[in-house]
Amino acid sequence: MSALLEVNNLEVFFSVYGGSVQAVRGAAFHVNKGETLALVGESGSGKSVTAQSIIGAMSHKRGTKLNGSILFKGKDVLKMKKRQLYEIRGSEIGFVFQDPMTSLNPTMTIGKQIEEGVTLHQQLSKKEVKKTAIELIRLVGIPDAEQRYHQYPHEFSGGMRQRVIIAIALACKPELIIADEPTTALDVTIQAQILDLLRDIQTKNSTAILLITHDLGVVAESAQRVAVMYAGMIVETGTVEEIFDSPKHPYTWGLLNSVPRLERNERLTPIEGSPPDLFEPPRGCPFVERCKYAMEVCVQHLPPSTAISGDHRVLCWLLDERANRDIGERGEQIV
Amino acid sequence: MSEDILQIKEVKKFFSHSSGVSVKSVDGISFSIKRGETLGLVGESGSGKSTLGRTIVGLYEQTEGKIIFEGRDVSQLTNQEKRDVNRKMQMIFQDPHASLNPRMRVEDIISEGMDGYGFLSGKKRKERVGELLEKVGLRSEHGRRFPHEFSGGQRQRIGIARALAVKPSFIVADEPISALDVSIQAQVVNLLEDLQKEEGLTYLFIAHDLAMVKHISDRIGVMYLGKLMELTDSETIFTKPLHPYTQALLSSVPVTHPNQKGQRERTVLGGDPPSPLHPPTGCPFSTRCPVATAECRDTPPEWREHSPGHWVACHLNNL
Numbered sequence: 306m307s308a309l310l311e312v313n314n315l316e317v318f319f320s321v322y323g324g325s326v327q328a329v330r331g332a333a334f335h336v337n338k339g340e341t342l343a344l345v346g347e348s349g350s351g352k353s354v355t356a357q358s359i360i361g362a363m364s365h366k367r368g369t370k371l372n373g374s375i376l377f378k379g380k381d382v383l384k385m386k387k388r389q390l391y392e393i394r395g396s397e398i399g400f401v402f403q404d405p406m407t408s409l410n411p412t413m414t415i416g417k418q419i420e421e422g423v424t425l426h427q428q429l430s431k432k433e434v435k436k437t438a439i440e441l442i443r444l445v446g447i448p449d450a451e452q453r454y455h456q457y458p459h460e461f462s463g464g465m466r467q468r469v470i471i472a473i474a475l476a477c478k479p480e481l482i483i484a485d486e487p488t489t490a491l492d493v494t495i496q497a498q499i500l501d502l503l504r505d506i507q508t509k510n511s512t513a514i515l516l517i518t519h520d521l522g523v524v525a526e527s528a529q530r531v532a533v534m535y536a537g538m539i540v541e542t543g544t545v546e547e548i549f550d551s552p553k554h555p556y557t558w559g560l561l562n563s564v565p566r567l568e569r570n571e572r573l574t575p576i577e578g579s580p581p582d583l584f585e586p587p588r589g590c591p592f593v594e595r596c597k598y599a600m601e602v603c604v605q606h607l608p609p610s611t612a613i614s615g616d617h618r619v620l621c622w623l624l625d626e627r628a629n630r631d632i633g634e635r636g637e638q639i640v
Numbered sequence: 641m642s643e644d645i646l647q648i649k650e651v652k653k654f655f656s657h658s659s660g661v662s663v664k665s666v667d668g669i670s671f672s673i674k675r676g677e678t679l680g681l682v683g684e685s686g687s688g689k690s691t692l693g694r695t696i697v698g699l700y701e702q703t704e705g706k707i708i709f710e711g712r713d714v715s716q717l718t719n720q721e722k723r724d725v726n727r728k729m730q731m732i733f734q735d736p737h738a739s740l741n742p743r744m745r746v747e748d749i750i751s752e753g754m755d756g757y758g759f760l761s762g763k764k765r766k767e768r769v770g771e772l773l774e775k776v777g778l779r780s781e782h783g784r785r786f787p788h789e790f791s792g793g794q795r796q797r798i799g800i801a802r803a804l805a806v807k808p809s810f811i812v813a814d815e816p817i818s819a820l821d822v823s824i825q826a827q828v829v830n831l832l833e834d835l836q837k838e839e840g841l842t843y844l845f846i847a848h849d850l851a852m853v854k855h856i857s858d859r860i861g862v863m864y865l866g867k868l869m870e871l872t873d874s875e876t877i878f879t880k881p882l883h884p885y886t887q888a889l890l891s892s893v894p895v896t897h898p899n900q901k902g903q904r905e906r907t908v909l910g911g912d913p914p915s916p917l918h919p920p921t922g923c924p925f926s927t928r929c930p931v932a933t934a935e936c937r938d939t940p941p942e943w944r945e946h947s948p949g950h951w952v953a954c955h956l957n958n959l
Contacts, residue, residue: 347821462912463685492684492848494909497892501908519822522851522894526901545898563826565855566896567878572833573855575826579791 308335309481309513310359314373317354317363317537326583328354330537330591331373333610336481339511343524343545345560346534349580352517355534356483358383359515360398361390377481396426399474399512403486405466409458415442415469416454422476441472446502464495471502478510485517500527521564525549530616533557536581536591543617553619555596590622598623643711645810645842646696647672651705653688653695663916665691667866668705670943671951675809678836678843680857680874682850682889684913688866689846690734693812696844697729698722709810727757730803734815736795740787746773746798747783753806772801775838777831793824800831804839812844817852829856850893854878859949862886865916865924868943872950882952885925923955931956 317329329351336342346352354363361382363369375382377393385393394400402408410418419438423429429437435454442450445468458466467487474482484503488496504527507514516528524531524545531548533541533556541554552558559576578595581587587594590603603622611624622628653666665688673679681689694700696707698714707714709725717725733739740749747769754760760768770780776797787795796816803811813832817825829852835841847853853860854874861871862885870883881887888907895901909928914920920927926936933955941953 347823464912493850493892494684494889495912496894497906497908498910500894520894521822522896525896525898526894528898549897549899559823563823564896565829565851567851567854567893570855573826573830575830576823577827579793579824 307338308376309338309378310336310515311376312355312359312373313376315355315358315375316370316372317351317358318370320368320370321584324584325370327586328537328583329358330583330586332534332537332539333373334532334539334542336513336515337530338480339507339513340529341507341514341516341527342530342532343516343518343528344532344534345518345521345524347519347580349583350534351537351583352534353485356400356485356515356517359483360394360400361385364390392426395422395479396477397479397481399477399479399482401467401470401474401482401484401487404490405463405470406490408470409466411458414455414457415461419469419472419476422473426477437476438472441475442469444475444506445469445472446498447472464491464498467491467495467499468502471499471506475506475510475512479512481513481515482506483515483517486519487516488523489518489520496523503527521560533560536586537583538591538620540592540620541618543613547614547617551613553613553617553624554592554621555598555623556592559595590620600628643675644672645675645710646844647706647708648696649706649708651692651695651707652703653691653700654703657917659917661917664866664919665916666695666702667919668943669863669866669868670705671861671868671871673810673842673844675842676836676840677859678845678857680853680860681844681846681863682848682853682860683863684848686865686913686916687863688916689863690814692863693731693814693844693846697731697812698726699731723757727753727806728809730806730808730811732796732799732803732811732813732816735819736792736799737819739799740795742787744786745783746785746787746790749787749798750783750802750805753802757806759806768805772805773798775804775835776801777827791824792820793827796820796828797831800828800835804835807839808841810842810844812846814846815848816845818847818849825852832856850890851896862889865913865919867924867953868951869925869954870950870952876950882946882950883925883954884929884931884956888928888930923953 312332312334315329315332318325318327332355344352357363359375363371364383365387371383416438419441420434423434423437439450439454442453447453447465447468488499528545530544532539535556541557562574565573576595581591589605590608593599593603608620608622610618610620612618649670650668651666652668654662654664657663683689695702714725750769750772751765769783773780773782778797817828845856857874860874860877862869864885870886881890888909891906911928914927922937922939923941926932935955941955943953946952
């Protein structure tokens with residue numbers, strides 16, 4: 306399978322008063338055609354910055370420095386000129402934002418907002434554009450599409466607005482949709498609707514989805530592959546089964562253990578402490594301060610990336626052959 | 641069986657709206673909470689769960705109905721007695737960034753309530769603040785700092801310490817963990833559980849994360865559009881939910897493991913909850929209910945005890 310999107314060694318720095326914050330520190334992952342990759346992590350782990358770098362929103366910005374490469378269909382997004390970025394945004398990569406309340410223009414009818422993307426990238430007559438927009442409104446499951454076309458965002462509920470945003474993202478049939486916490490602001494019954502909708506669209510158009518979330522339930526529900534992000538690094542990647550059945554990184558163990566299960570009722574095992582300050586990131590493994598299994602080497606040196614199987618890669622010293630093997634296999638026992 | 645610490649009877653809270661229609665945020669809710677128990681309250685946004693919590697602690701005055709706390713009707717109390725009740729009922733708020741005064745030191749935030757009740761002063765006061773901070777997992781020297789110096793989870797701990805400072809017996813926790821990261825949520829939930837054991841607290845735990853509510857609660861009430869739909873112990877509500885809304889809500893919760901995908905029966909609800917400005921005439925859920933009948937659309941169902949301890953408001957299950 307060829308990768309549609311390949312992020313290699315991505316680093317993003319923001320200059321701030323007194324130094325620079327390293328929001329992303331060498332992230333590497335890929336998204337295959339037609340699949341859903343979930344990028345999981347806590348707030349501040351760099352998920353959204355990574356997503357925005359992919360559509361080039363971090364390039365050409367004062368005070369921001371990017372290293373590494375982001376290959377979309379073989380072309381490096383980071384090397385693109387503004388003109389080229391405009392061309393891929395919307396037409397080849399669609400973006401679904403977290404907050405349906407603030408990401409629509411309140412002074413434009415939703416019909417016009419959907420049409421904007423269509424007219425920018427496709428040569429169509431006015432009539433055809435309108436027809437496309439109404440079809441899109443119907444496609445995302447909004448009833449009475451013709452009437453809704455003329456309405457303003459404030460006449461829509463949160464779930465319906467999120468559908469509008471998905472319609473905008475779909476306007477040019479992109480090959481990749483980046484969905485940044487698309488259901489976080491929504492209620493569970495609406496969340497289920499939106500996740501179903503994204504899944505339907507994926508099967509219909511074989512669109513790849515990069516799903517950014519902090520909710521492991523959403524991951525289990527929708528993703529085929531998972532990348533776990535912590536302090537700007539991808540600490541573990543693998544298929545969704547590998548991550549849930551045989552996680553190898555202590556942070557992944559911690560994440561899975563801190564979520565209550567409907568089937569069982571036992572005391573939760575939180576990850577103690579809080580994530581490191583990326584103003585002064587730790588020299589070694591970023592998780593070292595919160596890790597129960599931390600060793601001397603973890604403080605001093607960044608762990609190498611170890612391949613467990615084809616796609617399952619982990620950034621942890623426990624998997625080094627010199628480490629205590631008993632602990633390295635603890636994942637299965639804990640989870 | 642221990643006694644009821646709180647009983648609410650037919651409590652209503654209406655807000656007036658510019659259109660002249662009143663918004664029935666809480667529309668006739670009755671339940672009781674036993675001492676030492678945790679009652680979870682779930683529902684979608686706009687269902688009135690926060691309004692109910694705020695009405696119970698007295699941040700809003702109820703439009704109708706009775707709130708009986710420790711055997712006394714709260715609305716009948718003298719000012720002096722009311723002060724005592726206000727002390728015993730405390731609240732933990734959702735947003736740890738908005739609920740702490742950014743210009744006050746943590747020690748002053750925590751002791752503000754204590755000062756109001758003339759608890760302690762000087763050195764004793766400082767000691768007590770230190771004690772409280774340590775109780776919630778912070779250090780006593782943190783008292784000198786300001787809220788912006790803390791992370792979200794730590795701020796929520798400060799909010800908890802503030803609630804504990806006046807020695808309450810009943811705490812309304814309004815979405816205390818929704819604003820926190822997964823790994824931090826578990827820390828705060830464990831803390832709340834420990835404090836309940838140590839201090840013999842009673843909780844009304846309001847949240848929309850069903851798995852977390854089940855984890856912490858003894859009983860769970862499900863709200864929809866200002867009304868309670870179902871109330872029973874937290875085990876039964878997951879194993880034998882009676883109300884179609886509860887069933888739909890439970891089936892919308894994402895699976896916890898990828899291999900459960902497709903194994904569960906799912907009822908994805910169509911549409912959105914109706915606007916509380918124009919609620920349906922019959923059962924509030926009748927517009928989205930997959931099994932609604934003409935009766936459901938015309939007459940609101942009665943709140944009745946289906947089996948001992950299992951309350952439901954639905955025309956079905958009329959056995």
